[in-house]
Amino acid sequence: MDSQMLVALGLSLVGGLSTSLGALFVVLSETPNMKMLGLLQGFAAGLMLSISFLDLAHNAINSIGFLKGNLWFFGGVIFFACIAKFIPEPTLAPSTDVKRRKKNGDEGGKDMAKKHRRQVLYSGIVTAIGISLHNFPEGMAVFLGSIKGMRVGVNLALAIALHNIPEGVAVALPIYFATESKWQAFKLATLSGLAEPLGVIIVAYLFPSSLSPEILEGLLGAVGGIMAFLTLHEMLPLAFDYAGQKQAVKAVFVGMACMSASLYFLELSLPDSMS
Numbered sequence: 001m002d003s004q005m006l007v008a009l010g011l012s013l014v015g016g017l018s019t020s021l022g023a024l025f026v027v028l029s030e031t032p033n034m035k036m037l038g039l040l041q042g043f044a045a046g047l048m049l050s051i052s053f054l055d056l057a058h059n060a061i062n063s064i065g066f067l068k069g070n071l072w073f074f075g076g077v078i079f080f081a082c083i084a085k086f087i088p089e090p091t092l093a094p095s096t097d098v099k100r101r102k103k104n105g106d107e108g109g110k111d112m113a114k115k116h117r118r119q120v121l122y123s124g125i126v127t128a129i130g131i132s133l134h135n136f137p138e139g140m141a142v143f144l145g146s147i148k149g150m151r152v153g154v155n156l157a158l159a160i161a162l163h164n165i166p167e168g169v170a171v172a173l174p175i176y177f178a179t180e181s182k183w184q185a186f187k188l189a190t191l192s193g194l195a196e197p198l199g200v201i202i203v204a205y206l207f208p209s210s211l212s213p214e215i216l217e218g219l220l221g222a223v224g225g226i227m228a229f230l231t232l233h234e235m236l237p238l239a240f241d242y243a244g245q246k247q248a249v250k251a252v253f254v255g256m257a258c259m260s261a262s263l264y265f266l267e268l269s270l271p272d273s274m275s
Contacts, residue, residue: 022168
């Protein structure tokens with residue numbers, strides 16, 4: 001159990017701390033390349049869809065039957081749909097809007113500038129809280145995947161890490177505008193990602209060390225439903241907005257192809273006890 005938890009913690013830290021990479025997009029360049037972020041989001045969506053349908057849901061249906069596998073899968077969809085309804089994930093603020101706000105603040109005087117900065121700071125804090133709450137179940141997903149095997153855990157962590165980079169931008173962009181502090185923007189974006197390993201720690205003590213194979217496969221099927229909903233509801237729309245529909249769709253299929261290849265090569269390279 002201890003080794004499983006350490007592996008899951010390590011994988012979730014990779015995913016969670018990738019929000020720091022998103023923050024670097026903001027603090028190292030005045031105008032982040034939104035098209036590149038959109039393509040990255042589309043690529044991550046392809047990874048997630050491949051994991052959800054070709055790995056997690058597929059294995060659950062084969063292991064526990066078509067009916068039970070689908071019930072677990074759509075249970076995960078409903079679970080995350082409820083989270084998305086009550087805690088909607090904030091979207092990225094376009095850099096042109098940030099520039100316009102800064103310009104209007106300068107023209108309107110110091111009082112207006114302070115008002116704009118307070119509003120943007122508040123939106124950045126709310127964004128960080130919302131993303132932290134979204135990252136929490138992602139940490140649970142990585143832990144359950146690690147129980148199943150290293151192959152599942154690594155692929156989940158990789159897909160989530162790519163998904164978390166734009167989330168880091170979403171936190172850092174308003175914080176940097178409001179505080180003009182690169183360190184504060186980077187720090188808050190990083191902290192929002194640490195909810196993922198926190199999810200690992202909590203779920204490790206909620207679930208017994210030896211889950212029955214049927215329950216484990218069912219939970220992983222539910223994780224597949226969560227990942228599918230997250231992809232179609234949040235990741236693809238962002239990819240379309242920032243990269244354009246045609247380019248984003250190409251990135252999705254490239255991501256699916258890369259994930260299929262990684263599933264194959266990881267299965268070949270890892271020992272049987274770890275896969």
